[in-house]
Amino acid sequence: MAMNSIVLKSGLFALAVVLATPVAAIAETEAAKMFADRMDEVIEDIEASCKADKDKFCSSVKPGEGRLLHCALAHEDKLSQTCFNSLFDAVAELKGVVSNLQLAVEDCRNDADKLCGDVEIGEGRLAQCLIDNKSELSDGCSEAVEAFKTNN
Numbered sequence: 785m786a787m788n789s790i791v792l793k794s795g796l797f798a799l800a801v802v803l804a805t806p807v808a809a810i811a812e813t814e815a816a817k818m819f820a821d822r823m824d825e826v827i828e829d830i831e832a833s834c835k836a837d838k839d840k841f842c843s844s845v846k847p848g849e850g851r852l853l854h855c856a857l858a859h860e861d862k863l864s865q866t867c868f869n870s871l872f873d874a875v876a877e878l879k880g881v882v883s884n885l886q887l888a889v890e891d892c893r894n895d896a897d898k899l900c901g902d903v904e905i906g907e908g909r910l911a912q913c914l915i916d917n918k919s920e921l922s923d924g925c926s927e928a929v930e931a932f933k934t935n936n
């Protein structure tokens with residue numbers, strides 16, 4: 785569990801930032817909604833797997849803004865294996881999303897400039913523009929967008 789603990793610690797901060805952002809509230813595009821839905825599933829998995837640990841170690845912590853994840857990290861050496869695994873899986877999930885997004889950005893840079901240059905960045909608008917222009921995308925970008933949609 786020592787190596788997993790290092791990986792968990794390295795990813796929990798990023799996970800806390802993502803989960804502290806009310807993604808569903810700002811999800812204005814299909815792409816943002818897909819991401820928000822997946823993050824909702826991750827949150828539900830963590831809540832179910834870590835309920836006993838939360839009650840035991842973090843019952844006085846006010847939920848929100850990543851406070852519960854920080855509390856879990858503070859008690860990381862005492863977490864149940866089920867909770868630890870759920871947090872580890874969530875970090876792995878987030879890393880996968882980021883990796884897929886990085887690949888899509890690399891593969892779609894030219895397409896985004898050409899087809900979506902006037903789109904305001906943020907809240908999934910650029911991703912939505914690429915999805916909306918799928919028939920005009922280069923092969924590499926089209927594959928990257930499809931992989932991102934499928935895996936996230």
